[in-house]
Amino acid sequence: MRKELERLVELDRERKLVAHIGALLGWDQETGMPPKAVDERSEQLALVESLAHEKSVRPEMGELLEKLGSTTENPGGDASLLPVERAYLRALRRSWDRDTKLPSDLVAEFARATSLGQAAWVQAKKNDDFASFAPHLQKVLDLIKREAACLSPGKPAYDVLLDLYEPGSTELSIRTVFSRLRRDLVAILAKIGSRPKIDDSILRETVGEARQRAASDWLMDVLGYDRLRGRLDVSAHPFTTTLGVDDVRITTRYIPGFFPSSLFSTMHETGHALYELGIAPGAEFRGTELAEAASMAVHESQSRFWENVIGRGEPFWKRNFTHLAELVSPALDGVRREDFVRSINKVEPSFIRTEADEVTYGLHIVLRFELESDLIAGRLAVRDVPEAWRAKAKDLLGLDVRDDVRGCLQDVHWSAGLFGYFPSYALGNLYAAQFADAMRKDIPDLDERVAMGDNASVLEWLRERVHAPGSFWLPGELVEKVTGSPLDPAHFIDYLDRKYSQIYGF
Amino acid sequence: MRKELERLVELDRERKLVAHIGALLGWDQETGMPPKAVDERSEQLALVESLAHEKSVRPEMGELLEKLGSTTENPGGDASLLPVERAYLRALRRSWDRDTKLPSDLVAEFARATSLGQAAWVQAKKNDDFASFAPHLQKVLDLIKREAACLSPGKPAYDVLLDLYEPGSTELSIRTVFSRLRRDLVAILAKIGSRPKIDDSILRETVGEARQRAASDWLMDVLGYDRLRGRLDVSAHPFTTTLGVDDVRITTRYIPGFFPSSLFSTMHETGHALYELGIAPGAEFRGTELAEAASMAVHESQSRFWENVIGRGEPFWKRNFTHLAELVSPALDGVRREDFVRSINKVEPSFIRTEADEVTYGLHIVLRFELESDLIAGRLAVRDVPEAWRAKAKDLLGLDVRDDVRGCLQDVHWSAGLFGYFPSYALGNLYAAQFADAMRKDIPDLDERVAMGDNASVLEWLRERVHAPGSFWLPGELVEKVTGSPLDPAHFIDYLDRKYSQIYGF
Numbered sequence A, B: 001m002r003k004e005l006e007r008l009v010e011l012d013r014e015r016k017l018v019a020h021i022g023a024l025l026g027w028d029q030e031t032g033m034p035p036k037a038v039d040e041r042s043e044q045l046a047l048v049e050s051l052a053h054e055k056s057v058r059p060e061m062g063e064l065l066e067k068l069g070s071t072t073e074n075p076g077g078d079a080s081l082l083p084v085e086r087a088y089l090r091a092l093r094r095s096w097d098r099d100t101k102l103p104s105d106l107v108a109e110f111a112r113a114t115s116l117g118q119a120a121w122v123q124a125k126k127n128d129d130f131a132s133f134a135p136h137l138q139k140v141l142d143l144i145k146r147e148a149a150c151l152s153p154g155k156p157a158y159d160v161l162l163d164l165y166e167p168g169s170t171e172l173s174i175r176t177v178f179s180r181l182r183r184d185l186v187a188i189l190a191k192i193g194s195r196p197k198i199d200d201s202i203l204r205e206t207v208g209e210a211r212q213r214a215a216s217d218w219l220m221d222v223l224g225y226d227r228l229r230g231r232l233d234v235s236a237h238p239f240t241t242t243l244g245v246d247d248v249r250i251t252t253r254y255i256p257g258f259f260p261s262s263l264f265s266t267m268h269e270t271g272h273a274l275y276e277l278g279i280a281p282g283a284e285f286r287g288t289e290l291a292e293a294a295s296m297a298v299h300e301s302q303s304r305f306w307e308n309v310i311g312r313g314e315p316f317w318k319r320n321f322t323h324l325a326e327l328v329s330p331a332l333d334g335v336r337r338e339d340f341v342r343s344i345n346k347v348e349p350s351f352i353r354t355e356a357d358e359v360t361y362g363l364h365i366v367l368r369f370e371l372e373s374d375l376i377a378g379r380l381a382v383r384d385v386p387e388a389w390r391a392k393a394k395d396l397l398g399l400d401v402r403d404d405v406r407g408c409l410q411d412v413h414w415s416a417g418l419f420g421y422f423p424s425y426a427l428g429n430l431y432a433a434q435f436a437d438a439m440r441k442d443i444p445d446l447d448e449r450v451a452m453g454d455n456a457s458v459l460e461w462l463r464e465r466v467h468a469p470g471s472f473w474l475p476g477e478l479v480e481k482v483t484g485s486p487l488d489p490a491h492f493i494d495y496l497d498r499k500y501s502q503i504y505g506f
Helices: A003-031 A035-056 A059-067 A083-100 A104-127 A130-151 A157-165 A171-193 A209-223 A260-278 A296-310 A314-327 A337-343 A358-377 A382-397 A422-442 A446-451 A456-467 A475-483 A490-504 B003-031 B035-056 B059-067 B083-100 B104-127 B130-151 B157-165 B171-193 B209-223 B260-278 B296-310 B314-327 B337-343 B358-377 B382-397 B422-442 B446-451 B456-467 B475-483 B490-504
Strands: A232-234 A240-244 A247-252 B232-234 B240-244 B247-252
Touching: A003 A035, A003 A059, A003 A083, A003 A232, A003 A240, A003 A247, A003 B003, A003 B035, A035 A083, A035 B003, A035 B240, A035 B247, A059 A083, A104 A130, A130 A157, A130 A358, A130 A382, A157 A171, A157 A358, A157 A422, A171 A358, A171 A382, A171 A422, A171 A490, A209 A232, A209 A260, A209 A314, A240 A260, A240 B035, A247 A260, A247 B035, A260 A296, A260 A456, A296 A422, A296 A456, A296 A475, A314 A337, A314 A446, A358 A382, A358 A422, A358 A490, A422 A456, A422 A475, A422 A490, A446 A456, A456 A475, B003 B035, B003 B059, B003 B083, B003 B232, B003 B240, B003 B247, B035 B083, B059 B083, B104 B130, B130 B157, B130 B358, B130 B382, B157 B171, B157 B358, B157 B422, B171 B358, B171 B382, B171 B422, B171 B490, B209 B232, B209 B260, B209 B314, B240 B260, B247 B260, B260 B296, B260 B456, B296 B422, B296 B456, B296 B475, B314 B337, B314 B446, B358 B382, B358 B422, B358 B490, B422 B456, B422 B475, B422 B490, B446 B456, B456 B475
Parallel strands: A232 A247, B232 B247
Antiparallel strands: A240 A247, B240 B247
16 A cells, blocks of 8 residues: 555544544433533533544645545546555545535534524424524525535535435436335325225333333344444434444334334344444455445435334244244234234324335425425525425325424424435435345345344345445445446335235235 | 633643543443444544643643743742632642653653553463562563652652652651551451451342342432432442543442442442532632542542441441342341441451451551552562562461462552552541541531431531532641641541441450
């Protein structure tokens, strides 16, 4: 490895080290920190963040990138470098540009606006008062457009923003995928709506925290989560966080009257953790930008894969239902496995995205994509968001939204300046289904294996193809490399069609 | 407040903030970190430590101290400053001198030698092989003497080292106290030895972790530990750590066959935590050097006070025994309170310091003080340590030490360069007893109050007089201020005499 590259790796690792320290501060704050420690903790976080920023914009890093021939236009650098080195430089150049192209006064203004915006959003949501939030949203919107202009002058703002979360994507590429998705999801939902509703009341028996915890622990083991490199804790909202190359932790929460919540959130977060723990772009690039996930959506594909494709599938419960019933006894005593599997796959349009099932979830995302792309492009005014939301909710989900709390005020994202982020959630499902189809070609007896308790084959397949490369490929390249074709929503639609035609009998 | 002082406080707080971040990294490592995370964690710790050091030796800090008139000879600075400001400057100057007077190559050499020394100690202890450890001990000893010479040229090395842990103390001042302590402890021990042994087998019933945890939680509440500013976890060795002004955490460990271990270690660490949480030298000096403990020994006085003076006292269990028996049931079913109190106060010479009772503990410390002061002064050669240890163990405790594992290899301290540290452990007991006597003058019905469950009066008294001042006083000044006289071992001896003459009937 060239000396310049070695030094670059050294500097890069140091900033990741700082980021991991920040992750510990954040993890502790969400899991066990004494409540009154919050004020000093925010000072500690600010200090670590400013140190991380400092280490991310060191001029020496920019000089080394240049010496190695990496520019915004030719991020991979000198053609004479090895492919893995070029992939590394490409990933690092993306991150360098993101970190250095924004003037610091704009960064500060944005931080202020989103901090105020989030506080205003909390209040607005509490009081169902969109009008009080509107000026904040407008301010954040103006600033995010200015940021986009700084990051890529001349490029449409929403394209710039999408690219932050899903490298290589554009409004057009997403719209192409989502318009097909929209049409087909609406069609499947209509078929489901024509069939009798599923009664899932068997999932509402009370299960104490200790028993739910035991079930979560067991599921983590079943899916192959190495507890020497991770752990499970409790937080208000489940999450996964990386505190080190060998330290990826998840959280869940235990709702006494709805135990499936912890089961599936544990499987979801385990999916995220397995991805992080599986990234292995070679020892030379351990703990560098190349060892980051390919994208938000690829990350989400891994959580959804384990939560839904595996965890809500018949084969998985063939193997595991009896033991689950023992662990949560007596909640599932006398319940038939088929009824359990039907219940955990109930589909029903609902107002809140985070509570949505596999079918309607995508429609929640399409709705947000259509609104936020219009907002950024100026085709929709902030004051018209509530009305536009209602119209689309009716159109896509058949729902009459009566208040903004269960409408356009439900998500924190826009108040925090996260425009271009929502599409990743739906893309994750599409990637997961497309990966699953490719996996079935390599492992034709996949269902039988899962039904026998062999999840290791699944994990090994994902590790080698999806996890290990980290950021070696852009997500679009990765999906082609792994499945042989570009992202195509047909895989997801076929998956839903196959699965739900059985469950609902259409 | 003068501008220079304001800036000094700002710089000081920033370094404390970094130290608290390091404390979180350490706490997490001892309590819940996934095992394989250890390598990266040590890199994270090294990064934070180097940042903390950088912030502790900023030349601006030295310039500000000078501008405010603070020198090594006149640490309090300009006479025109307020007393609290002068106390702050004195504390900060001490810390500044400690941090800046050592040449960095000596610091690095010392770090290497103690790291190797500790590893060698682990092996030597495993194999009962002092000879393999001796050259490491010699090296550490040579370096610590060089450090002492840098810190205070011309002053006897052991005086310099003692002053690091117990500001203001000298070999002579400690020897004066310890020679009296030695004589009187040996006398009390002889009286106890003439009486029948206590059978403490009632403490050996098995109690599961959940019940021991419940008992620890309850004891923390009983002693007044504010759980909004702290928490309890499990670690291999119990400790207290400060992660923020409002975040002081303790740990304990649960030994199924000896539940008193967790009870008393929880009370001990709670005592440390109550001290840290009670330091309140005014809002202007929150989170600064003035808000640090007065000394190691004063810290230890607080843990020993709650563990022994209160927690092993008859009045405390008058109030609390019944509930404890419920929590650990059936372990104490049918046991009389008097027998419980006798059992937890059993005195018997034993080889291991950390397992020693209230009476023999001090003799373990006297032994170490006499040896380490001789080592530093060159009156004892490293190779002669095992023999000297055996002689003193026989002399002080009446024990025949047959191997060095239970002799001079039992403690990690010397291998880590902690010379001058041991005396603090015994001084803590002396301070605790002297504070208790002063407290009894202000609260004559102390025992009755504790027996009624009123520990708040005790805590309030300690907070106001001992905790709140932080480092405002040197320990010698503090004890005079609080009790009206200098440190005098008579208080501790009287306390032991009163207590054990009752228990053993001599």
